[in-house]
Amino acid sequence: MRYFMHNKELSPKLEKRIKDYFRKIRKLELEVKFLNKNYYGIIDVESFRWLSNFDCFNCLTNCCVQFPYEFNKKAREVILENLKEYDSLTKAISIMKEEGMTEKEIKSSIENDAMLIPKEFENSVFDRCTCSSVYIDKSLCAIHKICIDKGMSLGEIIDTKPLWCSLYPLELIIEEENLYIFVPTSGNNYLSMNDCDFPCMNIEKAKSPYFRRENPIGFQLDEYKPFIENYYNVLSYIFGKKFCNSILESLNIKINKDIDEQYIKKK
Template identity: 40%
Template sequence: MKYFLFLNHPKGKDVYQLTKKREFLLREHFKHIKTLSMNLNINGQNYNCIIDYTAFSNLSNFDCFNCQDPCCADNPTIYNSNTRDFILDNLVLYNSLTKNIDILQENGYSFDDILNSIQNDNSMVPEKTVEEEISLCTCSFKPNNKSTLCALHSMCLEKKLSSEDIIRIKPLVCNLWPLEIIAEDDMSLLYITLPDDFTTGFTIEDYYDTPCINKELVSSATFRRKNPEGFSEKNYVPFIVAYKETLIKIFGNKFFNSIKNLLISEELIFESDFDDIKEQIFKKL
């Protein structure tokens, strides 16, 4: 089995291939839960999917502006032309956030070298600078000394682009994080879920170390020692609420409404949960 969202990771199978133990845990989990089956079009391809729909009621608080964990720790994908063209069209803004052009020039690269790298290199910077001189993800930036944010997303918001444009420009894995999609080796079936107490044994993300989807973690003294600000418990909302626009734009209205209606019918969420919520995709400093 494979982590579907990481199939284009620069490190290949070392990242996207599940171990046999994780595969076993996934299959056991999906045997014992309520699921929703649906055919989804993802990036122009149709897939049969089994959805762990109750996971979409899990509480989340994506307080990126107060988070000290560098979620953007590496380049999660080989970037496509949408991302590359957007950066090339907005080099000044891109460099003002990431400092990547300045860093590469300080290290002896010409401007033409840098443009060529954005156009052709897997991570849009010369390979030997990846996670070295260019630390973390190529597209990450630090607005202050504590948080790490996505330059692509911030640039889109600065330019007042639509949610469709944000989703087109950012890699799919980044748009959907921390949603997990695991595929059969032959791609005949996708399993969709979120990291939580029940799934963390096979998800690529560690639920117990991820405060934005683990409300219990943020109430611990250990977490608060490192993170005295942010992650207010009252700001946790169901994942389907926080990611409404993203889920609709990527998977469609049928996907969103089917899950929403099931969750409401089982009283796992309520219609009022969607009142007066600023969705994650539109949040900015």
């Protein structure tokens, strides 16, 4: 048993905690096709009811606190084709030049290095994803913003960004042919690999005057919706509509499936 995109097996203690948890909850079990492979999906269906508000375009909290697991060829091409905007958003090019790299070396690093920077720069020169950026009054993914500016569709953006980033904060745990799936909530976040204790996933934090001092706009309380509603289009593209519709039916939730609130909204 291991977390998605991790090769390290979980400890016997953690594996037992996960299985004990899934044994006692209401589950939705169905075939799930993920990355061209069929799994037996074991889903914590009630967790998809968790209230969320991914108001990323009004957020000043930088949640990209670590490096992703991989950048695909499309992501690298988007950056190389838009170096000026990428540097304007992230200052990554300027920082590498300050470190003595030539433009040719920088382009080679973006094209070939795992994290778009020389290995020795990871967790030293850069302490988080190089695509993490603060744009005026927003914290954004630079790749995501460039894709939106280029008019890409939701599917094109998902195919360009690191998959782990598009799935976040959803948790996937693989055990041979089984795929355990859950949304981190106050009841199961002790099983979560991801840090997701942010206002987008915690309505109580959005009520806090401390948060409002730093984020005076956005995150309106009446805009919090079940996770499955906010992520319907994203998860439908990744797992298929049958996956999402089965969850909606199980939870007896009706939504407007034509509206996308997260990926292609631009303010």
